[in-house]
Amino acid sequence: MGDYRGVNDMQEATSPSSGQAQPDARPGAAGSSADAPVKPVIPAAAAKRANASVIGMIIALVLSIAAFLPVVLMNPQPKGEGYRPDVDxxxxxxxxxxxxxxxxxxxxxxxxxxxxxxxxxxxxxxxxxxxxxxxxxxxxxxxxxxxxxxxxxxxxxxxxxxxxxxxxxxxxxxxxxxxxxxxxxxxxxxxxxxxxxxxxxxxxxxxxxxxxxxxxxxxxxxxxxxxxxxxxxxx
The missing domain is CATH 3.30.200.100 (MucB/RseB, C-terminal domain)
Structure with missing residues (x-):
């Protein structure tokens, strides 16, 4: 009779309980959430700064062209006929x-x-x-x-x-x-x-x-x- 109780005690110690099965299921749930795509969210302040940088570059380019254009107009390129020497x-x-x-x-x-x-x-x-x-x-x-x-x-x-x-x-x-x-x-x-x-x-x-x-x-x-x-x- 003493041995029978010992076996039962051992079975109860090694048998998984319903409460111990829950932790084993958690990694699977974590894995499924890791597979889902992550959508980056840009803060409004960062987006505003990025837009400001692009606008600044465009304004700088326009100002550079406006400053260079008068130089080109004052120095026109030679015509296709090229240099015409004056030979008497x-x-x-x-x-x-x-x-x-x-x-x-x-x-x-x-x-x-x-x-x-x-x-x-x-x-x-x-x-x-x-x-x-x-x-x-x-x-x-x-x-x-x-x-x-x-x-x-x-x-x-x-x-x-x-x-x-x-x-x-x-x-x-x-x-x-x-x-x-x-x-x-x-x-x-x-x-x-x-x-x-x-x-x-x-x-x-x-x-x-x-x-x-x-x-x-x-x-x-x-x-x-x-x-x-x-x-x-x-x-």
């Missing part, structure tokens, strides 16, 4: 006349063609002293003018980029030899009044003809170039 071809030609031994051409094209350089080259590299002028055409293309009294076939091929003769074109009452590379580059060549003039570039033929006519007018207004025997063209 006639004046440079007169200065080069003593060195050249003849009066270089200074075609009068009005304001249609714009010269971007005019110079006398001594010809130390190829032995052919020459007068050079570069023209920007009304259609913003380019024609280079070269004049010399010492032209030779080799030099002429170099100036025309070995282009073959493809015909002739009348300009200013004179027949100019037309040479075309077939790649856009072309040349018009004229031997007249003791000198050789070469016009070369990628411009259209009507622009070549306009400049060539002005060249003829300049040649006819200048004294005829006299070529000395020692300066005669050589092949």
């Amino acid at each position: 071809v006639a004046s440079v030609a007169r200065n080069a006349a003593d060195v050249a031994g003849f009066t270089p051409v200074a075609p009068d094209t009005g304001n249609a063609f714009r010269a971007n350089y005019a110079r006398w080259e001594a010809g130390t590299g190829n032995g052919v002293p020459r007068w050079e002028v570069g023209y920007v055409t009304p259609k913003t293309s380019f024609i280079g003018l070269v004049q010399t009294k010492n032209a030779n076939p080799t030099w002429l091929l170099q100036q025309t980029k070995n282009a073959p003769v493809t015909g002739s074109r009348n300009a200013g009452g004179q027949e100019w030899e037309l040479r075309d590379t077939g790649k856009g580059e072309k040349s018009m060549v004229l031997n007249y009044r003791g000198s050789t003039v070469v016009l070369s570039g990628a411009a259209q033929l009507d622009e070549f003809a306009t400049l060539a006519a002005a060249v003829v007018g300049s040649l006819e207004s200048n004294p005829t170039v006299t070529v000395s025997p020692s300066a005669a063209p050589t092949p």
Whole structure:
């Protein structure tokens, strides 16, 4: 009988009671609440400060633009045509006349063609002293003018980029030899009044003809170039 009571006492000590089961269920409830999304709540004062910061940045940006804008307006950007050098071809030609031994051409094209350089080259590299002028055409293309009294076939091929003769074109009452590379580059060549003039570039033929006519007018207004025997063209 004593053993029976001992067993019952042991069973009562080890048997879970209904009150002890409650703590085991609490972690599950805590876990389900942890899985729920947490919505941050910004205090009204913090939200007000954030809005004030954004507004302040916008006001600072507007003030910066307002301060910088007058500087931009007072210093406009250059136009797309870029810098236009003022080259007085006639004046440079007169200065080069003593060195050249003849009066270089200074075609009068009005304001249609714009010269971007005019110079006398001594010809130390190829032995052919020459007068050079570069023209920007009304259609913003380019024609280079070269004049010399010492032209030779080799030099002429170099100036025309070995282009073959493809015909002739009348300009200013004179027949100019037309040479075309077939790649856009072309040349018009004229031997007249003791000198050789070469016009070369990628411009259209009507622009070549306009400049060539002005060249003829300049040649006819200048004294005829006299070529000395020692300066005669050589092949």
